[in-house]
Every structure is written in C-alpha cells, then in structure tokens.
Amino acid sequence: MKICRFDKGRFGVVVDGGVKDVTFAFQSLPKATYPYPVHDVMIAALPGLMTAIAEAANGTEVLPFDQVTLDLPVANPGKxxxxxxxxxxxxxxxxxxxxxxxxxxxxxxxxxxxxxxxxxxxxxxxxxxxxxxxxxxxxxxxxxxxxxxxxxxxxxxxxxxxxxxxxxxxxxxxxxxxxxxxxxxxxxxxxxxxxxxxxxxxxxxxxxxxxxxxxxxxxxxxxxxxxxxxxxxxxxxxxxxxxxxxxxxxxxxxxxxxxxxxxxxxxxxxxxxxxxxxxxxxxxxxx
The missing domain is CATH 3.90.850.10 (Fumarylacetoacetase-like, C-terminal domain)
Incomplete structure (x- = not known):
C-alpha cells in the first residue's frame, strides 16, 4: 500500500491517477500530550490501521494528483x-x-x-x-x-x-x-x-x-x-x-x-x- 499525507493533514492511499482520501481511518491515532513522544505515532499505529485504511479506500473517489498537494509522508521522525x-x-x-x-x-x-x-x-x-x-x-x-x-x-x-x-x-x-x-x-x-x-x-x-x-x-x-x-x-x-x-x-x-x-x-x-x-x-x- 502507498500511504500519503496531503493538503495539510489529510491521509490518502495512492492509486493509479491520484489519491483516495482515507483520513477517517486515522481518527483513532492517540492524541499526544506534553511531554510528546520521541517517535512518530502514525507509524507506530500503522499495523493496526491497515484494515481500516483498506476499508476506507473502498468506493472512495480518486482525487487527481494535480488537485492535491503532497506533504511529508512521515511527519515526526525522532531521528x-x-x-x-x-x-x-x-x-x-x-x-x-x-x-x-x-x-x-x-x-x-x-x-x-x-x-x-x-x-x-x-x-x-x-x-x-x-x-x-x-x-x-x-x-x-x-x-x-x-x-x-x-x-x-x-x-x-x-x-x-x-x-x-x-x-x-x-x-x-x-x-x-x-x-x-x-x-x-x-x-x-x-x-x-x-x-x-x-x-x-x-x-x-x-x-x-x-x-x-x-x-x-x-x-x-x-x-x-x-x-x-x-x-x-x-x-x-x-x-x-x-x-x-x-x-x-x-x-x-x-x-x-x-x-x-x-x-x-x-x-x-x-x-x-x-x-x-x-x-x-x-x-x-x-x-
């Protein structure tokens, strides 16, 4: 699976021709409080989210690449x-x-x-x-x-x-x-x-x-x-x-x-x- 971040905080699955918005599948990510973790919480949670991501992508319309702005795929690497x-x-x-x-x-x-x-x-x-x-x-x-x-x-x-x-x-x-x-x-x-x-x-x-x-x-x-x-x-x-x-x-x-x-x-x-x-x-x- 190809997973992207786009348009300032949304999550997507990359398919031929564009991106399917699966932001909903990531709503269960833990909400961090100070002191913040030294790792990327999305990457840590990813194995448990794969089924929800696949389900969210089913039937979702494809947003063409020229209509989205791709962001960092990993927002918070510790190092x-x-x-x-x-x-x-x-x-x-x-x-x-x-x-x-x-x-x-x-x-x-x-x-x-x-x-x-x-x-x-x-x-x-x-x-x-x-x-x-x-x-x-x-x-x-x-x-x-x-x-x-x-x-x-x-x-x-x-x-x-x-x-x-x-x-x-x-x-x-x-x-x-x-x-x-x-x-x-x-x-x-x-x-x-x-x-x-x-x-x-x-x-x-x-x-x-x-x-x-x-x-x-x-x-x-x-x-x-x-x-x-x-x-x-x-x-x-x-x-x-x-x-x-x-x-x-x-x-x-x-x-x-x-x-x-x-x-x-x-x-x-x-x-x-x-x-x-x-x-x-x-x-x-x-x-």
Missing part, C-alpha cells in the same frame, strides 16, 4: 540516520575529486571506519517544498537515496531480523553543502532533507536489495544505480545503527547515495524516481 559513502563508486569519486573531499581524510574512508551520522529534524521537508540555496558561495549537491522508515522500537537488531522492523520505504534526497566541516553540519541546512512522495509499506518491497533508481537535473541523468551496489545492505545498516541507537517508529535511515553527485543551482529542477516507490520533482530556489 534521521544517514550512511556516508555507502556505494563503492561514490567513495571512489569522493577520493578522486578535491571539491568533494576538501582534503578531509574522514571523507575518504570506508563507511565502517567513519560510522553513520545524524541529520537535524529542522532540515526535513516533503515533496511540496523546494530546496532553498542559502550558501551561494559554495557548491550545493544532490544525493538521491533509498530511505527506510522504521516501524517498531528495537536495539541490537540482527541483520537477519532487521526487515521485520521496517514500516516502509520512501525516496530520500540528502542535499549537501561542500566543505571541510563535519557532515552533519553541512547536510542539516533548512530544506536539505527531503522525503516523498509517499510511504510504500514494507510488504510491497520484500527485498530492498535490488531496486533501480535515478535522479535527473533539468532532464539530464546525474545518478542512476541499483541498491544491490550498497556496501552495507538495508538489513546490515539497521543492524549497525541499532548497535549504537535504539530505533523507534518513524526513525528514518538514509541508506547512502551512488556515484554521480553533482551541483545544483537556483532555477534547476530535480526529478527523483525509485522503482516500486514512485517519483517526485523538486525545484531549487534562492533561500
């Missing part, structure tokens, strides 16, 4: 975990290009040597928000990634059991300002973490290790790869991340980007597509 240089060819291009590594040796190591990093929640936007470029004196790059949404809490999860903890998948774009500083610092600018266009539940992607994806800028292909080329697979990333952090419902893991990262400038238009999920178009504007 966003990202995997640097998790494609071998991307590691090679980082090592070869000075404007990517800036003579910082930490940018040129294998993923298990440098570990994962976190992105600020304030950088998160959905497919309805353009990327804002504020550091015009620097290179600003696109990085398309398969994004994994965790469905239930877990710590020290084995790779063998890892996919049981996945709620679903979405497209992630990890924008980056190039420089010598720490990755988290340069990847957490406002609008620099994009998720969309919707959440595809895990049952529709039983094997995330063989998925084609592509990113174009102004119609020209920049990145095109398959998740089989990941250094650490999705289960291995979940195992690795959960050995350091407790994972909670709604946490997002950006799995890494392949070779072909490149600069975008104000006025450019990115188009990102992942097989089995969908596609979205993001404009680049001045911040």
């Amino acid at each position: 966003m975990i990202a995997a640097p240089v998790n494609y071998q060819k991307h590691l090679e291009e980082v090592r070869e290009q000075a404007d990517l590594h800036h003579n910082n040796t930490a940018h040129m190591k294998q993923i298990k040597e440098i570990g994962l990093f976190l992105k600020a929640g304030s950088s998160l936007v959905g497919p309805n928000v353009p990327v804002q470029i504020t550091k015009t004196d620097r290179r600003n790059d696109h990085e398309i990634e398969l994004a994994v949404v965790i469905g239930k809490a877990g710590k020290n999860i084995s790779a063998a059991a890892a996919l049981d903890y996945v709620a679903g998948y979405t497209i992630g774009i990890d924008m980056t300002v190039r420089g010598s500083e720490d990755r988290s610092f340069r990847k957490s600018l406002d609008t620099f973490s994009i998720l969309g266009p919707w959440l595809v539940t895990a049952d529709e992607i039983p094997d995330p290790s063989n998925i084609d994806f592509e990113l174009t800028v102004n119609g020209a292909t920049r990145q095109k790869a398959n998740t089989r080329d990941l250094v650490l697979s999705v289960p291995e990333l979940i195992e690795y991340a959960s050995s350091f952090y407790t994972l909670y419902p709604g946490d997002v893991i950006f799995t890494g980007t392949p070779e072909g990262v490149g600069e975008v400038k104000v006025g450019d238009r990115m188009h990102a597509a992942i097989d089995g999920i969908g596609d979205m178009t993001i404009d680049i504007v001045a911040g």
Whole structure:
C-alpha cells in the first residue's frame, strides 16, 4: 500500500491517477500530550490501521494528483540516520575529486571506519517544498537515496531480523553543502532533507536489495544505480545503527547515495524516481 499525507493533514492511499482520501481511518491515532513522544505515532499505529485504511479506500473517489498537494509522508521522525559513502563508486569519486573531499581524510574512508551520522529534524521537508540555496558561495549537491522508515522500537537488531522492523520505504534526497566541516553540519541546512512522495509499506518491497533508481537535473541523468551496489545492505545498516541507537517508529535511515553527485543551482529542477516507490520533482530556489 502507498500511504500519503496531503493538503495539510489529510491521509490518502495512492492509486493509479491520484489519491483516495482515507483520513477517517486515522481518527483513532492517540492524541499526544506534553511531554510528546520521541517517535512518530502514525507509524507506530500503522499495523493496526491497515484494515481500516483498506476499508476506507473502498468506493472512495480518486482525487487527481494535480488537485492535491503532497506533504511529508512521515511527519515526526525522532531521528534521521544517514550512511556516508555507502556505494563503492561514490567513495571512489569522493577520493578522486578535491571539491568533494576538501582534503578531509574522514571523507575518504570506508563507511565502517567513519560510522553513520545524524541529520537535524529542522532540515526535513516533503515533496511540496523546494530546496532553498542559502550558501551561494559554495557548491550545493544532490544525493538521491533509498530511505527506510522504521516501524517498531528495537536495539541490537540482527541483520537477519532487521526487515521485520521496517514500516516502509520512501525516496530520500540528502542535499549537501561542500566543505571541510563535519557532515552533519553541512547536510542539516533548512530544506536539505527531503522525503516523498509517499510511504510504500514494507510488504510491497520484500527485498530492498535490488531496486533501480535515478535522479535527473533539468532532464539530464546525474545518478542512476541499483541498491544491490550498497556496501552495507538495508538489513546490515539497521543492524549497525541499532548497535549504537535504539530505533523507534518513524526513525528514518538514509541508506547512502551512488556515484554521480553533482551541483545544483537556483532555477534547476530535480526529478527523483525509485522503482516500486514512485517519483517526485523538486525545484531549487534562492533561500
């Protein structure tokens, strides 16, 4: 099932040609009070809502895509975990290009040597928000990634059991300002973490290790790869991340980007597509 949020707080099921409004099925979501939970309550409740969502979609009219505005598929992830240089060819291009590594040796190591990093929640936007470029004196790059949404809490999860903890998948774009500083610092600018266009539940992607994806800028292909080329697979990333952090419902893991990262400038238009999920178009504007 493809589940979206749209028009400032409504929930939908994505079908051919548009969206079916199933907001009614989500009325049973718990009403949080302060102190608010550190996880996404919709994602936590999702397994128990699937029957009600399917029933709500029956007979509901289809709203064409051009009549709705898609929002973030996961509104409140407790944390966003990202995997640097998790494609071998991307590691090679980082090592070869000075404007990517800036003579910082930490940018040129294998993923298990440098570990994962976190992105600020304030950088998160959905497919309805353009990327804002504020550091015009620097290179600003696109990085398309398969994004994994965790469905239930877990710590020290084995790779063998890892996919049981996945709620679903979405497209992630990890924008980056190039420089010598720490990755988290340069990847957490406002609008620099994009998720969309919707959440595809895990049952529709039983094997995330063989998925084609592509990113174009102004119609020209920049990145095109398959998740089989990941250094650490999705289960291995979940195992690795959960050995350091407790994972909670709604946490997002950006799995890494392949070779072909490149600069975008104000006025450019990115188009990102992942097989089995969908596609979205993001404009680049001045911040």
